[in-house]
Amino acid sequence: MIPAGVILPFDGNNTAIPAGWSRDTRFDGRFPSAISGTLGQTGGSSAHSHTGSTHTHQPNSHVHSSDEYTSSANGEQGYSSNDDPKSTVSEGHRHKAQVSNASFSGNALSDKVDYASTTALPPYYEVIFIKADTDSQIPAESLVYRSSARSGLSFHSASQNRFLKGAVAGGNAGGTGGSNTHSHSVTHTHTAVSHTHSGTTGESTDTDRRQADGGSVIGQHTHTFSFSQSLTGDTFTGTSPSETNLPTYTNLGLYKAASQTNVAVGDIAITTSSSNPTGWITCDGTNGTPKLSGFYVRNSQTSGTGGKVKHTHESGNSHTHSQSHNHGGSVTTNTNQGGHGAYGGTLKASQNHSHTITNISTVNMTWQAASMSAGETSWEPPYIRVRYIMATQTALSDGYGPALLLLLDR
Ligand SMILES: [Fe+2]
Ligand SMILES: [Fe+2]
Ligand SMILES: [Fe+2]
Ligand SMILES: [Fe+2]
Incomplete structure (x- = not known):
């Protein structure tokens, strides 16, 4: 079960959001980020500039x-x-x-x-972030991160080497944009x-x-x-020498459900709640989870990290x-x-x-x-702070386990 309140990326139209799920508009236009901070807090910007030196x-x-x-x-x-x-x-x-x-x-x-303001977003794929109104299965067209492939899901190649970004308010999934580097006038x-x-x-x-x-x-x-x-x-x-657009990231594969499917061990979803639902554990590199805390997540089946949230542009020009x-x-x-x-x-x-x-x-x-040369600037794309959580065996009990035990007790 996906517990009520848990968030998944949805790769469909706004009008096709499944019953029992609601668009989480806090994510509209934003990149989920598990860099430490207050959960649900938003910040960042699509453009930045640098104070120059003499x-x-x-x-x-x-x-x-x-x-x-x-x-x-x-x-x-x-x-x-x-x-x-x-x-x-x-x-x-x-x-x-x-x-x-x-x-x-x-x-x-x-x-x-000074280095003039320029738009700099990492390569992105737009989705709609949807939140479960009640305990649900994984809806068709929705996405989960995983450390390895499994049946019922297929690798989401459309967003390979890209970061997920919430579509603009009311918009549909599927848009792409961004680039790996930027420079300034x-x-x-x-x-x-x-x-x-x-x-x-x-x-x-x-x-x-x-x-x-x-x-x-x-x-x-x-x-x-x-x-x-x-x-x-x-x-x-x-123009200045170029610098990376990629915020501090770690790679992890993203998989899409062609049709509604049950949660499996290792499926990774998103929350902004202070506590994890029963059976779900924080992806912090312990207990067999990938370490996603401290990172933006880039969709890739090849492990790797990179990017930065502070940068300058080396002397040049x-x-x-x-x-x-x-x-x-x-x-x-x-x-x-x-x-x-x-x-x-x-x-x-x-x-x-x-x-x-x-x-x-x-x-x-x-x-x-x-x-x-330019001074160092702290810069992240528009973000919302989240925590990634992974399903354990306990999360698969679907809440029916205790009920069944009660029946057997009789
Ligand atoms: Fe820059
Ligand atoms: Fe003279
Ligand atoms: Fe000059
Ligand atoms: Fe002269």
């Missing part, structure tokens, strides 16, 4: 070039030694730009990247960081840099320059970032005096001036490879 990409230097010369500057005013302003005491001049000689300094890209763009190029132009190149009204060449000079730009690094689009840029294409040099020139035998200074460096080339700023 990864850092060191910058690579790069070089820009520009036109060979700066812009021309002229019109500088000079002053005589007695501060008598003169107009245009020097003519236009320019410098070799020398941007390609500039020194580079830059910051690393460094951000915490780790798409990210880093916070912008700046880099700088600093250098010095060549000396003024024009030998006709002189006073407008004649006189000697004014002194040679250079200009410094510095230009910066903030870049984010192009967006990296990728080595990746780089780059971004093309040209610093706006131009930069103004710092100002500098033009030096001194002789005017009528008197030293003269020209005013500060600057030049423009144009056509700064577009190049790729690149950062070195780095790997992402």
Whole structure:
């Protein structure tokens, strides 16, 4: 007998639940789990994410070039030694730009990247979990776990290597889904960081840099320059290394009754009651029972265990970032005096001036490879805590034994 209150998986339609049995809706959408906890307690989720850790990409230097010369500057005013302003005491001049000689300094890209939520369910076969309203036989189309085959039942190959999952509310048995592994999207763009190029132009190149009204060449000079730009690094689009979807499991064969059948020794059913019915013992690895406590059960006739309820995704996804840029294409040099020139035998200074460096080339700023990693997450699929119980010889007495003895006593 299956005692009242005991639960079996049923592989049929919702409208075909046998008389004397009721759908146990607590199991709808859930995987039975004999991991320790309060019986009947539900939890878990079909999706999960991970908190990422920070990864850092060191910058690579790069070089820009520009036109060979700066812009021309002229019109500088000079002053005589007695501060008598003169107009245009020097003519236009320019410098070799020398941007390609500039020194580079830059910051690393460094951000915490979380692993986005993803659905991850182990391979499953959907059934309806039904509960006996009264003491019953095993109904047709229902399932029991067993350590070995027996007559009256056949191995349920449709759910081989799968976990049983309650069909969605009101749904029928037979749906399948899930997969062995999952990964997460780790798409990210880093916070912008700046880099700088600093250098010095060549000396003024024009030998006709002189006073407008004649006189000697004014002194040679250079200009410094510095230009910066903030870049984010192009967006990296990728996925994490994969990890198992399988919760901590043990294998056990699942067998289906083609027609109503009596309970046999070794048949395994489900309960969420705190005590076992008479003749049924907990499947905890003692008294000849398979050890199902502490596990999810996967339908396989080959013994084995595996899976985990905590996982991380090993460091991986080595990746780089780059971004093309040209610093706006131009930069103004710092100002500098033009030096001194002789005017009528008197030293003269020209005013500060600057030049423009144009056509700064577009190049790729690149950062070195780095790997992402994620924190460990405790994750189980949607579950309901249960206990698996196995029928012993006593469970087969069907309750008629004592009645028979009473008759014999008379
Ligand atoms: Fe994960
Ligand atoms: Fe200059
Ligand atoms: Fe990155
Ligand atoms: Fe640059």
